[in-house]
Amino acid sequence: MNFDDTPEEAAFRAKARAWIDANAPKHLLPELKKAGVGGLGVTSEDPLQAARAWQMKKFQAGWGVPHWPKEYGGGGFSPMERVIWREEEEAYFALTIPFILAVGMCGPTLMAWASEEDKKRYLAKIASGEEIWCQLFSEPAGGSDLGGLRTRAEKATDGSGDWIVNGQKIWTSGAHLADYGLLITRTDPNVPKHKGLTALFLNMKTPGVEVWPIKQANGDSYFNEVFFTDVRIPDSQRLGAVGQGWQVSLTTLMNERQSIGAGMTTRFPQLFAYCAEAEIDGRPAIDDKMVRSRLAQLAVKESGLKYTSIRAITALSKGNDPGPENSVGKLVAASAMQDAAMFALDLQGQAGVVTGEDQPLAGVFQSVLLRSPGARIEGGTDQILRNIIGERVLGLPGDIRVDKDVPFKDIPTRGRAKS
Amino acid sequence: MNLDFSDDQKLLQEQLRRFLTERCGSQVVRAILDGPEPYDRSLYKGLAELGALGAAIPEEYGGVGLGHLELCLFAEELGRVVAPVPVASSIYLAAEFLLRAGSEAQKQAWLPKLAAAEAVGCFAFGEVLGRVTRDKIAASVQGGRLTGVKWPVADGDCADFAVVAARSGGGKDERAISLFLVDLNGPGVRRETLQTIDPTRSQARLTFDGAPAEPLGGEGDGWFIAEQVMDRAAVLIAFEQLGGANRALEMARDYALDRMAFGRPIGSFQAIKHMLADMYVAGTLARSNAYYGAWALSVSAAELGVAAATARISATEAFQQCAKNNIQVHGGMGFTWAFDCHLYYRRSNQLALALGSLSTWEDLLIERMRNANVASAA
Numbered sequence: 001m002n003f004d005d006t007p008e009e010a011a012f013r014a015k016a017r018a019w020i021d022a023n024a025p026k027h028l029l030p031e032l033k034k035a036g037v038g039g040l041g042v043t044s045e046d047p048l049q050a051a052r053a054w055q056m057k058k059f060q061a062g063w064g065v066p067h068w069p070k071e072y073g074g075g076g077f078s079p080m081e082r083v084i085w086r087e088e089e090e091a092y093f094a095l096t097i098p099f100i101l102a103v104g105m106c107g108p109t110l111m112a113w114a115s116e117e118d119k120k121r122y123l124a125k126i127a128s129g130e131e132i133w134c135q136l137f138s139e140p141a142g143g144s145d146l147g148g149l150r151t152r153a154e155k156a157t158d159g160s161g162d163w164i165v166n167g168q169k170i171w172t173s174g175a176h177l178a179d180y181g182l183l184i185t186r187t188d189p190n191v192p193k194h195k196g197l198t199a200l201f202l203n204m205k206t207p208g209v210e211v212w213p214i215k216q217a218n219g220d221s222y223f224n225e226v227f228f229t230d231v232r233i234p235d236s237q238r239l240g241a242v243g244q245g246w247q248v249s250l251t252t253l254m255n256e257r258q259s260i261g262a263g264m265t266t267r268f269p270q271l272f273a274y275c276a277e278a279e280i281d282g283r284p285a286i287d288d289k290m291v292r293s294r295l296a297q298l299a300v301k302e303s304g305l306k307y308t309s310i311r312a313i314t315a316l317s318k319g320n321d322p323g324p325e326n327s328v329g330k331l332v333a334a335s336a337m338q339d340a341a342m343f344a345l346d347l348q349g350q351a352g353v354v355t356g357e358d359q360p361l362a363g364v365f366q367s368v369l370l371r372s373p374g375a376r377i378e379g380g381t382d383q384i385l386r387n388i389i390g391e392r393v394l395g396l397p398g399d400i401r402v403d404k405d406v407p408f409k410d411i412p413t414r415g416r417a418k419s
Numbered sequence: 420m421n422l423d424f425s426d427d428q429k430l431l432q433e434q435l436r437r438f439l440t441e442r443c444g445s446q447v448v449r450a451i452l453d454g455p456e457p458y459d460r461s462l463y464k465g466l467a468e469l470g471a472l473g474a475a476i477p478e479e480y481g482g483v484g485l486g487h488l489e490l491c492l493f494a495e496e497l498g499r500v501v502a503p504v505p506v507a508s509s510i511y512l513a514a515e516f517l518l519r520a521g522s523e524a525q526k527q528a529w530l531p532k533l534a535a536a537e538a539v540g541c542f543a544f545g546e547v548l549g550r551v552t553r554d555k556i557a558a559s560v561q562g563g564r565l566t567g568v569k570w571p572v573a574d575g576d577c578a579d580f581a582v583v584a585a586r587s588g589g590g591k592d593e594r595a596i597s598l599f600l601v602d603l604n605g606p607g608v609r610r611e612t613l614q615t616i617d618p619t620r621s622q623a624r625l626t627f628d629g630a631p632a633e634p635l636g637g638e639g640d641g642w643f644i645a646e647q648v649m650d651r652a653a654v655l656i657a658f659e660q661l662g663g664a665n666r667a668l669e670m671a672r673d674y675a676l677d678r679m680a681f682g683r684p685i686g687s688f689q690a691i692k693h694m695l696a697d698m699y700v701a702g703t704l705a706r707s708n709a710y711y712g713a714w715a716l717s718v719s720a721a722e723l724g725v726a727a728a729t730a731r732i733s734a735t736e737a738f739q740q741c742a743k744n745n746i747q748v749h750g751g752m753g754f755t756w757a758f759d760c761h762l763y764y765r766r767s768n769q770l771a772l773a774l775g776s777l778s779t780w781e782d783l784l785i786e787r788m789r790n791a792n793v794a795s796a797a
Contacts, residue, residue: 001422003714004420272792296784299784300733307708311707314423386697393699397684
C-alpha cells in the first residue's frame with residue numbers, strides 16, 4: 001500500500017503539469033474558481049467557445065480524451081495516467097463539462113456498437129470537441145422505467161429502408177448544444193417492452209427535430225425536451241440489430257453511472273472551510289460540538305468516496321475489473337451534498353435564505369441546495385441505484401414485473417386517480 | 420498508488436478464515452456468552468500458534484514479524500466471527516504500548532508471552548461515565564504504588580498485567596498523566612467482572628490499593644503515548660468492525676433470499692432490498708476508510724491521527740447499521756436468543772464504545788483536520 005507515484009507516474013505527472021502550465025487558459029482561472037454546480041463559471045467570453053478551444057488544444061497535443069484508444073483520437077493512457085491527468089487538470093475541469101456526455105457515454109457506446117467506418121468518422125470529432133453529442137433516452141412516460149419508452153421508429157413506406165421517427169424525449173442534457181444524438185426508439189410494440197427497442201443516431205439539425213429547454217426547479221436550464229415529427233433517419237445510422245436497443249442502452253448507462261459518480265463532490269471541503277470561519281455566539285462554528293459531529297459525518301463520506309475510487313483505480317491498474325464499489329459514488333455524494341447545503345444554510349440562520357454573490361462562499365450553498373435534488377434523480381435515481389446494488393451486487397431477486405411478458409401495446413399507461 | 424493488500428497478505432487472511440471457520444463457530448462464541456469463562460483459551464492459544472497474535476511483533480520479541488497490514492486482515496477475520504478472545508486488549512493495545520514506550524526489559528519480559536498467548540495484557544484508562552479526559556483521571560502513583568479505581572477495563576478480569584494511566588509527580592495539565600505497568604496477579608489489586616451488553620468480551624472493575632507500579636515510558640508522556648496507541652488500536656478495531664459488518668450483511672442477505680412471505684422471497688421487496696443496499700454502501704465506505712487507516716498505521720504516517728479517526732467513525736457506523744438491520748431483516752426470529760443476530764448486535768455496540776464513543780472520535784477527527792489545515796497553510 002502506498003500513495004506515491006511510481007517513477008513512471010511521476011514522470012507522466014511532470015509532463016502533464018508542464019504542458020498544462022504552458023497551454024491552459026490561465027486568464028479564465030478566477031472565473032473558473034467560482035463555477036457553480038454544473039456551470040462553467042465563465043462570463044467574460046463565450047463559455048462554450050472557451051471550452052471548445054481548450055478541448056481542441058488538448059486534442060491536438062494528445063491529451064484530449066486520455067483513456068480512449070489512440071486510433072479513435074484518444075491518448076491511449078493507462079487508467080492510472082488518466083487519474084493523474086484528471087488531478088492535474090482540476091483547475092480547468094469546468095471547461096470539460098460540455099463534452100462529458102459525449103466523451104463518457106456516447107463515445108464508448110459507439111466504440112462498442114458502431115461500424116468501423118462510423119467510429120473513424122465520429123469518434124475523433126468527439127475527442128476534439130468539434131462535435132457534441134447528447135443522449136436521447138428518457139421520456140415523459142419512461143425514466144427509471146426506460147424500457148417503457150414510446151418514441152416510435154417505423155420503416156419508411158418508400159422502400160428506402162430509412163426510419164421515420166415520431167415522439168418525444170425529455171431530460172436530455174445539453175441537447176441545445178449537441179450536434180448529434182444517440183436515440184433509443186420503439187420499433188415493435190407487439191413484443192414485450194425490452195425486446196422491441198432499436199438504437200439509432202442522428203444529426204440534431206435533421207428536419208423535424210425540435211429542442212425546447214426545460215426550466216429546472218433551480219431556475220437554470222440545462223435539460224431539454226426534444227420533439228420528433230416525421231424525422232427521417234437512414235438505416236445506416238442504426239447501432240446494433242433491430243430489437244437490440246435495450247442492450248445498446250445498457251452500454252451507455254453503465255458508462256453514465258461511472259462518469260456522473262466520478263465527478264461528484266460532497267461539498268465537504270467548502271463546508272469545512274466555512275465552519276472554520278463562521279461564528280456561533282462569538283466563537284468559530286467549528287468549536288461547537290454539534291457542528292463537529294455533522295462535519296465528521298460528512299468527512300467520512302467524502303473520505304470513503306475518495307478511497308473507494310482509489311481502490312477502483314488500484315484494481316484497474318492491476319488489470320482487474322474495478323468491481324461494484326463504484327456504484328456507491330453518486331448515491332452517497334448526491335445526498336451528502338444536499339445535507340451539506342442544508343446544514344450550511346442552517347448555520348447562517350435566518351440570513352441563510354438569501355442567495356447571491358454576497359453570501360458566504362458566493363452563495364454556493366444556496367445554489368447547491370436548489371440544484372442537489374436533481375443530482376439524486378439524474379443518471380439513475382437513488383432508488384434505482386439501490387435496486388442495482390441490491391440485485392447486481394448482493395444478488396437479490398428482481399421485483400416482480402407485471403409487464404414482463406406482455407406485448408408493449410397492451411401495458412396499461414395510466415393509473416386511476418381517486419375522484 | 421496502490422490501496423490494496425498484496426496477494427500474499429490475502430492468502431494469509433484466507434488461511435486464518437479457514438482456521439476460524441473450523442474453530443470459531445457460533446457455538447464457541449455462545450459458550451463464552453453463557454458460561455463462566457472470560458474467553459476461549461484454546462482458541463486464543465490456536466491463534467498464537469498460527470502466528471496471528473504475533474503478526475506485528477518483531478521476531479526478536481517472540482513475534483513473527485509480519486507487520487500491521489497483516490494484523491489488520493487478521494482483525495477483520497476475528498471480527499467476522501465475533502471471536503471471544505482478548506486480542507484487542509492484549510495485542511492491539513498492550514503489545515503496542517510495549518512496542519512504542521516499553522523499556523528493553525519490559526519488552527523482553529512481556530512481548531513473547533503476549534505473542535504466545537501465555538499472558539494477556541490490558542489497558543486501564545477510564546474511571547467515570549462519559550469521555551475520558553486528563554482531568555477525569557484520579558488514579559495516582561506515589562513511591563511506586565498505585566491507588567485508584569479503573570472501570571470498565573476490557574479483559575481486566577483475565578489479564579496478567581495492565582497498562583495504567585495515572586497521575587504521578589508534579590506534572591501539570593498536558594504532562595499530568597504517566598503510564599505504569601502493573602502486575603494484576605500481584606498484591607494490592609482487586610478485580611470484579613462487570614455485567615455488560617457483550618459478555619463475549621469481558622470487562623472488569625480494577626481497584627488498586629498500593630499495587631506496585633513500574634513506569635512505562637517517560638514521566639508525563641502518558642497522555643501522548645495513550646493517544647498514539649489508541650489511534651493505532653482504532654485502525655485495528657475498525658477492521659474487526661468491518662469484518663462484523665460484512666458478516667451481518669451476509670446473514671441478512673442470505674435470510675432475505677431464503678425467507679418467503681406473500682409468495683416471494685422477502686429480498687425482492689424494495690423495503691428490504693434498499694435497506695440491504697444501504698448496509699452495503701456503509702460497508703463499502705468503511706472498507707475504503709479502513710484501508711486508508713491501514714496504510715497510515717503501517718507506515719506511521721503523519722496522517723495517522725486523521726486516518727484513524729476516519730476509519731474508526733466509518734467502521735463504527737457501518738457495523739452498528741449492519742448489525743441492527745440484520746435483526747430487522749430477520750424479523751421476529753432475529754430477536755430470539757437462538758439466532759446469532761444478537762451476537763453481532765452486542766459486539767457492534769461494544770466496539771462502538773471501546774476506545775471512546777462515536778462523539779469523541781467525531782470531535783477528535785475535526786480537531787485534527789483543523790490542525791492539519793493550519794499546519795499545511797503555515
